[in-house]
Amino acid sequence: MIEAGLLIYRDVELINGLILEMSPGGTEHTYIGETLADSFRRLTQGIAWVxxxxxxxxxxxxxxxxxxxVRLPHSLYRSHHxxxxxxxxxxxISHSTLKFDTSEKRNTYAAANIQDYWVVDVNNKQLIIYRSPINGLYKNETRLSLDSQVSPxxxxxxNIIVNEIFNR
Structure with a gap:
């Protein structure tokens, strides 16, 4: 539908067969996303694509x-996502979408067997990590505070220092 131009100028995503409007990111959401992506680009240069x-x-x-x-080479994604x-x-990055990201999206990613899913909880200044999907559900959920570190x-x-996600 997107390639046919039916959803032009609309921010939508397909979740479990439903087309859903995406919530626009605010300034803090955008800032955290950009700085975190930039950090991962530096840390994974030559071993992964961000x-x-x-x-x-x-x-x-x-x-x-x-x-x-995602895995390299980047050219893999010329013909498919x-x-x-x-x-x-x-x-x-969850500012206004925490409930959706920790329920619908979490379940969607677990059902797809995504091994490592992180939710940056902007309001509570914590990082929520979901791992070990089994039968469509994550077995492990960990909530990390600012003084914690984590590795993908x-x-x-x-090593990712949680405080640096919020205070860079």
Whole structure:
């Protein structure tokens, strides 16, 4: 529908077969997303590709996560969006969408077997991490405060300091 021009000038994403309007990102959402994506670009240069607010292809869904860290080479995505097996990490920056990102999107990503899904909770200044999807549900949920550090599953040598997500 997008390629046919039916949804031109509309920010939408396909979630579980439904076309949903996307909430516009505010200034803090945008700032955190840009700085976090920039950090990941530096940290994963030559080992992964960082996409910002671009579609990924799942069964019955084509969401646009704020950040997707995907496998190289980048040329893979000339003919299709990344599939679950291409995805190392998905990140949503949640200011006004926390409930949706920690329910509908979480379940959609778990059903697609996305191994590592992070939600940046802007209002509560915490990072919520979902891992180990089993039968469409994440087995592990961890909430990290500002004084915590975390490494993406695919890149255990990379340390992300939660405080730097919010205070860079």
């Amino acid at each position: 996409r910002e607010a671009r579609p990924i292809t799942l069964t019955q869904s084509e969401p646009e996560p704020d950040i997707a860290i 990344p599939y679950p097996e291409d995805i190392y990490l998905l990140i949503e 599953l695919a890149f255990p040598d990379l």
